[in-house]
Amino acid sequence: MALLIAFIAYITSNAIANLKLLGKTFSFDFLAMPAHYDINQTLIEYSSKSTHFRAGVVGILNTLLVAFWGVILATILGFIFGILRLSPNWLVSRIVYCFVEFTRNVPVLLHILLIHGIVVHVLPQPRAAKEWANFGDAMFFTNRGVFSPMPVPEAGFSWVIGAFVAAVIFAFFFRKWAKARLDATGKPLPVFWISFGAIIGLPLLVYLVLGAPLTWNIPELKGFNFRGGFVIRPEFLALWLALSFYTSAFIAEIVRAGILAVSKGQWEASSALGMPRSRTLNLIIIPQALRVIVPPLTSQYLNLTKNSSLAIAIGYMDIVATVGGITLMQTGKEMETMIIVILFYLTVSLCISAIMNWYNQRIKLVER
């Protein structure tokens, strides 16, 4: 303990001496100064006149954006691959095996660069995209990004959203009521299909009754690039796809191991009780598999978030590229910027861990 304190005191005194020698001060004043650099993808308003602080916020939002969508796509793909890997179909499980092994054993940075290279070099220029990477004159795949129509809500669209919210609330209570009925009378209801129909059907009905209060802002070719519509930039696209593919290979293995961990006797016992296969899966197998799947899944989500810091290699402006990159270069505040970046990642990691631990507690088997 004394050694540790002595060590910390020693490196702190060294740091102070070094900073003094270089004529630098330890302060976070630079955050209020104008940043003087542009960021190509921003979720909030930002210009080169904005402060370093705002640049940092833009970077944080970009990190969170790619992590959020990456987690979603990786989970979906991972579960699909994991289940297909266990398929009795030999051909399908072999294909998935090859994909998973190849993806897992290649560095994620290489995935990012490879996909970025493909997006930039293989997809056409915007002008050429009009000819061949064109889906119904509305969606264009170009090397400057994917351009798709953007929905523009008109007056009355809030009713549709209201209907959606109402349907979700209805589904929630319907589920509770159906469960109570099942417990009381033993009669099951097709809860999933009824809730699904309500959540999709009600907003659709309102939408059609109000006369489709939604227009689409369709991208148009103006000069050298498309204007309007919704743009997914190539850097984001490459990073998102690479992180999702890479992580999905790991998730596939986790899902496979989780399902295999449920013993065969559980299947047999449940079918001996006369349960249909779907209910066996829902009520017996998946709850037990999830217990095994969730803890390693959490660390995969954390890995994905941390790997998003590799964005700097292809110029996606996340927190490491803004605060830890350009701001560091401009201001020379290595210590302060690095502390900000590290604290950000620690916070995100702890938050994801906390959320997943809470979920893990919920699905844990209650042992009596």
Added chain:
Amino acid sequence: MSDAATTERYEVGKHPELPPPLLASGPIYWVRTNLFSSWYNVFLTLLGAWFVWSIVPPLLEWGIFDAVFEAADRAGCQALGDGACWAFIHERFKIFIYGFYPEPERWRVIVAFVLLFVALGPLLFDKFPYRGKAMLFSLAYPFVAAWLLLGGFGLTPVGTDQFGGTLLNIIVGVTGIVISLPIGILLALGRASDMPVLRMICVSFIEFIRGVPLITLLFVASTMLSYFLPPGTSFDLLLRVLIMVTLFSSGYMAEVIRGGLQAIPRGQYEAADSMGLKYWQSMRLIVLPQALKISIPGIVNTFIGLFKDTTLVIIIGLLDILGMGRASLADAKWAGLSTEVYLSIALFFFLFCFAMSRYSLYLESKLETGHRN
């Protein structure tokens, strides 16, 4: 099944032998059960076959049949065929392997690489001839390798700034792997210890390392570490990177080993105590052998992860194989060949990492003593 054979009456023991049922074995049976057992399996099979058909032939055509292996530049490639241009990889191969390591001294890298396998052999395989004596060489290997690569004592000195390509990946990977295992074991024991202060220090170190991306640690190594040293001192960038990579992977290693430690039943600890073993004795003789055995898959996974993470050094400007590949893309003579370069590098990593994961399977089956339920 022929009806005649089953309806006719025979005396006991006189029944003629029936042919095996046609559809219970053999290739047709296999195809039926594995590919066409139900309507959705037929659908999946057709989908899979279509997928393979649409991916594999074009890929082979691009990568092998239409590819160009010898050409002077990109234009020469395009003149000879419209597939991949492997001529570029062919030309840059040496640079990808050695980086800027001086040409006449490259035999030293090869010797060090071959000796690496000689040193690894007795550690990895227990049937290695003269294992005991070979182990001594394994212990001496790090010094031999450092002498061979860095020079001095009769060899021309080579600066670490000239290291590059796969050489750099292997140096960073192997060093990280070798040093992080003992540190990881110590951290895991510290985390499981009864002393609250030691436990707290270990927990916060591990959680800090695991909560932060490796890139930020490498940035710290390249920009900030010198602040914490006595004024005026500075040391080699590669060394700083090695320290950071080792610390990083020992954090992960500690967690893997902690899992193994927790899986050991309490009775083992208590039995060791009641035998009168001291803490280190009981750890060395009773607990760690079992715990490490359980954690082998996790340990190898950490190694694989670490080896893949060695590519991140390009972010702070070291030129490993990926860095060399990326830098060579800037050559105007060979513009636009990123797919070829990245795919060859991917193949390199795939071979190494896949071999490691196979080795872990081998080790698992070898150490499986049947005690697990």
